[in-house]
Amino acid sequence: MVENNSEVPVVAIDGPSGAGKGAVSARVARELGWHLLDSGAVYRAVALAALAADVNPEDQAGLVGLCDRLPLSFRPGDDGIEVYLDQQPVGSRLRSEQVSAMASRVAALPAVRKALLELQRSFRQSPGLVADGRDMGTVVFPDATAKVFLHASVEERANRRYKQLKGKGENVTFSRLFQDLEARDRRDRERAVSPTIAAADAKVIDSTDLGLDQVVAQVLSVVEYRLQDT
Numbered sequence: 207m208v209e210n211n212s213e214v215p216v217v218a219i220d221g222p223s224g225a226g227k228g229a230v231s232a233r234v235a236r237e238l239g240w241h242l243l244d245s246g247a248v249y250r251a252v253a254l255a256a257l258a259a260d261v262n263p264e265d266q267a268g269l270v271g272l273c274d275r276l277p278l279s280f281r282p283g284d285d286g287i288e289v290y291l292d293q294q295p296v297g298s299r300l301r302s303e304q305v306s307a308m309a310s311r312v313a314a315l316p317a318v319r320k321a322l323l324e325l326q327r328s329f330r331q332s333p334g335l336v337a338d339g340r341d342m343g344t345v346v347f348p349d350a351t352a353k354v355f356l357h358a359s360v361e362e363r364a365n366r367r368y369k370q371l372k373g374k375g376e377n378v379t380f381s382r383l384f385q386d387l388e389a390r391d392r393r394d395r396e397r398a399v400s401p402t403i404a405a406a407d408a409k410v411i412d413s414t415d416l417g418l419d420q421v422v423a424q425v426l427s428v429v430e431y432r433l434q435d436t
């Protein structure tokens with residue numbers, strides 16, 4: 207049973223892939239000294255566990271079984287938070303294109319989303335939580351203190367990812383990344399449960415022409431304003 211931590215403040219940072227939510231959320235959490243939930247990593251861990259156990263992405267019962275006994279933990283690492291499955295660091299496998307595609311398929315299943323709700327809510331611990339995802343402000347923490355919806359054009363997001371992967375020496379093409387991103391956006395936006403949409407009370411920030419520092423400053427000013435209001 208998870209204790210009711212509804213008085214603990216939450217900043218929900220939602221938006222599509224590649225909008226910069228990860229970097230922004232990590233910086234905001236550090237500035238505030240609050241905990242961080244990377245909910246995408248939770249769905250990615252389920253995808254990785256499903257691939258390892260050969261569970262079909264259509265097998266809802268099998269996937270829910272995996273979620274209920276997901277041996278997942280987050281620990282501080284050299285590069286931010288490190289994800290562990292079965293006490294083993296998962297490293298860069300979590301971000302591979304195969305796991306990204308599988309994560310967005312399993313995340314479209316209502317039973318999987320329901321099975322992961324309590325786990326995500328258990329991150330709401332004092333002094334506060336920065337929650338990064340798609341439905342943090344709409345479903346997981348609808349009473350969040352501050353809500354931000356961060357987006358950027360598909361071109362800009364594909365470009366950022368292209369530079370990132372090229373920098374790591376990976377052999378990728380811009381057009382392939384662009385198409386994959388568009389397909390994933392569509393699946394995340396059009397699914398019946400928890401689609402990627404801004405909460406009615408979210409502050410929408412377009413990061414297409416903004417640097418990380420500028421976005422972080424905008425998010426912090428929303429948080430400050432909302433905290434004064436409570």
Ligand code: C5P
Pocket residue numbers: 223245246247249250306309310311313314338339340341342390394
């Ligand atoms: O944010 P990230 O790209 O790591 O998320 C991986 C996938 O997990 C997304 O494409 C999306 O389908 C799913 N996801 C979700 N709800 C969240 C976070 C991620 O459906 N709150």
